[in-house]
Amino acid sequence: IELPTFVILNFCPMSQIRAAIKGVYGYVPADVLSNKDLETMVDTNDEWIKARTGIEERHILKDPEKATSFMATQAVQGLLAKTGLSPLDIDLLICASVTPDYFFPDTGTLICYNIGAKNAFAYDIQAACSGFLFSATTGAKFIESGAYKNVVVVGADKMSSIVDYTDRATCILFGDAAGAILLQPNTEGFGLRDSWMRVDGVGAEFLYMKGGGSRNPATHETIDNKWHYIFQDGKPVFKAAVKGMSEAVNEILKRNNLSPDDIRFVVPHQANLRIIQAVADYLKFPMERVMVNIQKYGNTTSGTIPLCLWEWENQLKPGDHVILTSFGGGYTWGASLWTWAY
Ligand code: UT7
Secondary structure (H helix, E strand, O other): OOHHHHHHOOOOOOOOEEEEEEEEEEOOOEEEEEEHHOOOOOOOOOOHHHHHHHEEEEEEOOOOOOOOOHHHHHHHHHHHOOOOOOOOHOOOOEOOOOOOOOOOOOOOHHHHHOOOOOOOOOEEOOOHHHHHHHHHHHHHHHOOOOOOOEEEEEEEEEEHHOOOOOOOHHHEOOOEEEEEEEEEOOOOOOOEEEEEEEOOOOHOEEEEEOOOOOOOOOOHHHOOOOOOOOOOOOOHHHHHHHHHHHHHHHHHHHOOOOOOHHHOOOEEEEOHHHHHHHHHHHHHHOOHHEEOOOOHHHOOHHHHEEEEEEEEHHHHOOOOEEEEEEEEOOOEEEEEEEEEEO
């Protein structure tokens, strides 16, 4: 007898605790930076940007008094209001970001302070564009272990704070945003089923920020050299991203005996529409079941995956299988398989 995939995947001892996503919320700042705006800033044009990246506009947090923790706080407050959870019930908050407000204290602690999460502990995870993916699996493990009941994972980046708006190779790509999920225990088979994650430092030279860390602390020289901005050699990163995300999703499918038909949606990191299309082609996934909103937000680094989930949430139902996948600086990449819980 052939059992439906949902039955096979959800066969687990009733006592087994899985971490289910029980709510999603996003925050995008109001100010829009369009391709037309960028035409007035660097030697580029709307057609090139749309054809080479799929991006039409991105949102920017303009207020210099506001930083990553502000956007993350908005996203988490929205998540709490939506799920009816009190900040006092949060056990752990993990913040994924490459643009923390400060080196220290960590952004997670600032968010907990802002929302009044007095019973929580928090920390940041930095894994470039894979930060949210890695953080979601990390948070899930605290639930699976039985240690905690309410874990919030928030991905937030004020990329405009590290973008050089005179460099046309990078300034067209990035935007600012935040997205958060609530993880809670579940024994009915919903939640995180599998993750496959990797890193390879061979990628460090192709996508990085050279200044500001202990290798090149800030000096007049590092500022003059623009080392506090993103540097990217796009071509090798593009190739590695297609290979990495394809490999990761394939691994997840293979070791869970799934085919693309069993997956409701693939949720890829939004770095370039052509990367997403190449991954979908390789995996033979129809683009109708691949979440894409890069045209509106650009690459928001840690924000891309939760922003997609937020936007597509009402198209998901309990039992749907969703694969998240990302690729970023480091290199860092991976994929995770979730059974949607609501
Ligand atoms: O999220 C983390 C992971 N990051 C990524 O996955 C990003 C991966 N890389 C990419 O998405 C692409 O490599 C880019 C979008 C960054 C660049 O696209 P590309 O198709 O690789 O373009 P290219 O760098 O090879 O440049 C092609 C041409 C060059 O001109 P020549 O040498 O052919 O005359 C560039 O100078 O396009 C030129 N160019 C531009 N022209 C207009 C580069 N940037 C621009 C621009 N506007 N903004």
